[in-house]
Amino acid sequence: MPSGEYDPETVEQKWQERWVDDETYAYEGSADDPDTAFSIDSPPPTVSGSLHWGHVYGFTLQDFVARFNRMRGKDVYFPFGYDDNGIASERLAEEELDVRHQDYERREFQRMTREVCQQYEAEFTEKMQSLGISIDWEQTYQTISPEVQRISQLSFIDLYEQGREYRQRAPAIWCPECETAISQVETEDDEQPSHFHDIAFEVVESENPDVADGETFTISTTRPELLPACVAVFVHPDDDENQYLVGETARIPLFDQEVPIIADERVDMETGSGIVMCCTFGDQTDIEWYQAHDLDLRIAIDESGTLTDVAGEYAGLSSEEAREAIVEDLDEAGALLDRRSITHTVNVHERCGTSVEFLVKDQWYIELLDKREEYLQAGREMDWYPEKMFTRYKNWIEGLQWDWAISRQRSSGIPFPVWYCADCEHVVLAEKESLPVDPLSDEPPVDACPECGHDEFEPENDVFDTWATSSLTPLINAGWDWDEEDGYSFENPELYQFDLRPQGHDIISFWLFHTVVKCYEHTGEVPFDSVMINGMVLDENREKMSKSKGNVVSPDEVVSKFPVDAARYWAAGSAVGDDLPYSEKGLRAGEKLLRKLWNASKLVESLTEDAPAEFDHDDLTQLDRWLLAELDQEIERVTDLFERREFSKARDGLRGFFWHTFCDDYLEIAKQRVRENDGDASAAYTLDVAHRRFLKLFSPILAHATEELWHDMHGERESVHTSGWPEPLGVEADVDAGETAMAVVGALRKYKSDEQLSMNAELDRVDVWGDVSGFEDDISSVMHVRELDTLAERPAIESVVTGVDLDYSLVGPEFGSQVSEIEAALAEGDYETVDGELHVAGVELEPEMFEIEEERQYVGEGEMLEADDAIVIVHRDD
């Protein structure tokens, strides 16, 4: 029995433990029908350190969907993945064990990483459970596990066999610090101080009379160390001043290679001298030029950022050392015209902040560009919550310029299951049944090259980009595998396609997109029925939380200060897809609702001790039927909103209905009826029924408090979360009369408030004109009216016409530009009504087009109140 004050700390922890112990949220898996299963594929969070708001918010929104669907009778599959296949966990293991991954065999190091991650996984599990997320803890996976490695390698082989993958020597974005290739999306811009160097280039002797012997021109560069890599010089076609150079040949100072001077629109005329050198490779444009003009390759910088033999005497220097040396020598040679400090934007690796290089490497690619239209169509087939987020997916695909590079030159990660013939470079794949393999430790499946018969093989050193694995979570969750008999198939085919994919809006472009591509190619089916995009959690001032700003509020901190249910209430407060600002006010509002629910429940409990379990709905009083009918409407509304994932509206509407209609209007009356009418079976029954229904409706959001009350008050064994969503009862009621009655009560409350009377002050006599039939006693009892009469006749009032109110939605289309004339005439009072029609400004308006506004003045005894359509007259004897 609920008593005293609500104690969320005890209650929440109790239920969190019991839900896990009882496996309340276990996926039954007995149904084969995909319509009965409701499957969720959450992007697994990186397991290193602590849970942040992005996780909490995203998972809480998913939990609303999961709980709602579970209540609706769905068999919900809500798994959890730990992403520990990546640099973060690698670093974690190295730190924790004080080792270097290079010192271990890849497989051995991964085993060690798995062990280190276990404790972090346990911590994550505990935190997720302490947030009351209804995850099935029997359904978990680690992205570093051998099972997931097997799926990743199967995925590679499947795509290779479908001809969707290729290996190419191609420019790769390279981080010299991490010594790995990275993808375009792993780079970011950074403003850095640098120097602009004006360098004189000599024009090679020419037949052209416009070019003087020994003529020079100036190029400006921030990277003089790339001079040995220079393969061309570019001039903008609109650059009249320098146009005479086009077609000539330039000689590079210090290095003396001769390069063509070419016109191209990609030159930025505003920067430096407007003449620019093109190197292998300084930036993205250099690559474009290399491809467009079929230029030479002069690779002057290697993987570690060291200069190569191409740089002659500078070979072996780091690029910084080489820069200083070259600048010095240029100066000596008289070719350095100027050197000045600037800040400019450079491309850096987002993880370490090092400026990236462009290298030419052998890389594996997944082909994307040829199927852009198909992937766009796949995106269209999913339901987007909110719909507008589809645009981001669309823009991303339309802007794609590169296929997807999946090679990473790292020593740890999931290896490519590939060997190459040492002689002819023929690709040898691992056998599918033997996966996972590591070519560095395992032998290839053939003794001799099927192509040339050579018997030596080179293992592929590279590992997969982590996205190549992260994009497989639907396949991991549904148990995708291969065997001789069935080929590729699912262990749990009913889960695929997944009903819900949650995703932060910042990573739609790669995580979601890549997942759609991979799964679509493997199964021929779009992996998700719907995508739900969550916004970012901002601080109280709507600014992004960041460690450098010091405005980070941790979830732990909040949950230790506020009930989890209050945090869930707050999380339901933004439209899906919008950012969610951290808000103590929001949390306190949640706490208030919990308190209200608790206190109201205490009262309901005290009133329903003798409530009958059954009661013929036709025999309920008007008021009780009215409440249940209103509740029916609310159920329909809330159901619809939950289906559309408009949690904020569902929350606010339900809160308002519970607080005002149920507590303020109904409960105030019902408590007196039960107390005064010896238990009042009709009211007690209604309270009991309504209260159960409220708990169900609130349960997806206020998961803990509703569970506590459900068990405590209604003695149920089963969890409220599996008790079934309420269906409308279909109770017949005079809803209009009920609403009029509530308006009358409201008018009387206002009267008492205005007259500074207490709410339980007695009123001698009240006359009501208006249909409140069946509610008379309810009004009298709650407002303490001694004698309540309903008037057959409208009380004598003087009506003063104050104006005419037009229905513009009818008048506008009908009369168009005459509307302003009509309005002017009405304002003048220049109109008359004839047989219900309004004659004004030379036109006649039908009765439905207007309403005569009247102010009513009561001239009889007592005081007149207006309550919607009803009129209330209060008589006081004093």
Next chain:
RNA sequence: GGGCUCGUGGUCUAGUGGUUAUGACGCUUCCCUUACAAGGAAGAGAUCGGUGGUUCGACUCCGCCCGAGCCCA
């Protein structure tokens, strides 16, 4: 530089071509009413970022400008 999103009382927020623009928090006044004063009742407070246009009518649609954010260059 390009794309997308968003600017509504002091703060947060609903809303959409057509009455008096929703609600919450805060504020003011009143009320201790045996579930809850962390409650209840009432009230004040907004020319809907700015500016042009379309329209009989714009918070809503369109253009431009200003401001904030995200993604991509």
